[in-house]
Amino acid sequence: MSNDVPWLSAEEERSWRAFIHLYQKLTRRLGADLQAQSGLSGADFQILVALTDVPGGRVRFQDLAEEIGWERSRLSHQVARMIKRGVVAREECAEDGRGAFVVITPQGREVIEAAAPKHVVTVRRLVVDALSPEDLATLGEISSRLLEQMDSDPR
Amino acid sequence: MSNDVPWLSAEEERSWRAFIHLYQKLTRRLGADLQAQSGLSGADFQILVALTDVPGGRVRFQDLAEEIGWERSRLSHQVARMIKRGVVAREECAEDGRGAFVVITPQGREVIEAAAPKHVVTVRRLVVDALSPEDLATLGEISSRLLEQMDSDPR
DNA sequence: TACCGGTAGTTGATACATCATCTATCCGGT
DNA sequence: ACCGGATAGATGATGTATCAACTACCGGTA
Known part of the structure; x- marks a missing residue:
């Protein structure tokens, strides 16, 4: 079913490609800078920032996953790698035998405080100062709208 | 040098976070849909589309890498995986003994024509029809501007 | 108490990304 | 003709993302 107007117009395609291209390039660039300057991956950074945002730097896996929008499995793998490097630790949860906490270590704090x-x-x-405040706000607004759209979209 | 105003204002941070969050979520979503509907990764899709855009569906590794903004190594690995699955093939280059071509196979064409x-x-x-034409254009424009900024940025 | 569906987190497999290193070839200067 | 730097691409190692099991525990119910 569906016969009509599937593909994008030239204008739409230009916008869409610029958008996608930007994302790919920006992600690589931010990741590379982070790695070069601080020895952190984007994933590391995201976790450590989230942990500093929370009292005691200590949070349940589940809550952390929700906070940053990750799957549990992904978080579990990532935290396992970070534990090996000593920037976070794992603590059992007394109230719920299945659960566990991720805690930022002193070393982790040092690292994130230097990196941030x-x-x-x-x-x-690369971004914030490269745009007028209005354009940045517009970008944020459009992003929020698209996020809502995705959340309301089935499948 | 530089002592002041490093962190983002609340407003800036809100925009920045929405932006980043959108990208992460959108990429995951597009990748998952592509995988579910067509058995392709985003990387597969990008390569196959690029190959259909080129006469004969045949292009030098180097040129393909440049076209889609990838490192050679990444492309080499990706193409190797795709060769195994039969959607592309590798051809030696007569004019330059070091070089090689990537060619889309008939099967590859079938796959991409069904997937696209x-x-x-x-x-x-998720995106194009979720925004007004003006907002989409704005998004494209801002993206282009940021891309330029990144290209002109040293390091 | 014993069962049982649901939840928290882990684990292994596979695909992808990035980096450093390697091989083969090309091309320019002597 | 030869040498040496540069280029095209491949390869291996490591880290990351996703999916599908899997384990252990919770909480309610018979």
């Missing part, structure tokens, strides 16, 4: 300001500089240079 | 329309429907539903 450098990362912000990059983000400013 | 479905993918477009998803892209329309």
Whole structure:
């Protein structure tokens, strides 16, 4: 079924390609900068930031996964790698025998506190300061709208 | 040098987070849909589309890499996997003994021709048709501007 | 108490991304 | 003709993402 207007117009395609291209390039760039400046992957950074946002730097796997929008399995693997490097630790949960906490270690705090300001500089240079405040706001708004759309979309 | 105003304002941070969050979610979603509907990864799709855009469906590794903005190594690995599945093939290059071509196979054409329309429907539903034409254009414009900024940025 | 469906997190397999290194070839200068 | 730097692409190692089992525990019910 469906016969009509599936493909994108030239204009639509141009916008769509620019958007996708930007994402790919920006992700690579941010990841590379983070790695070069601080020895962290984007995944590491995201976890550590989330842990500093939470009292005690300690949170249930489940809640952390929800907070950053990850699958449990992905988080479990990522945390396992980070534990090996000593930036986070795992703690059993007394109230729920199945559960566990992820806790940021002192070393983890050092790492993220050193990394974050450098990362912000990059983000400013590449994005935030590269746009007018209005355009940045517009970008944020459009992003939010698309996020809602995705959340309301079935499948 | 530089002591001040490194972090983002609340407003800036909100925009930035929405933006990043959108990208992460959208990429996952598009990848999952592609996989479910057509058995392709985003990487597969990108390669196959690029190959259909080129006369004979045949292009030098180097040129393909440049076209889609990939590292050579990444392309080499990806193509190797795709060769195993029979959607593309590798051909030696007569003019340059070091070089090689990637060619889309008939099977590859079938696959991409079946996959593309479905993918477009998803892209329309989640993005293109979820915005007004003006907003989509704005998004494309901002993306282009940021891409330029990244290209002009050292390091 | 014993069962049982649901939940929390783990694990293994496979695909993908990135980096460093390697091989073969090309091309320019002598 | 030869040498040496540069280029095309391949390869192996490591980290990351996703999916499908799997384990252990919870909580309610008979």
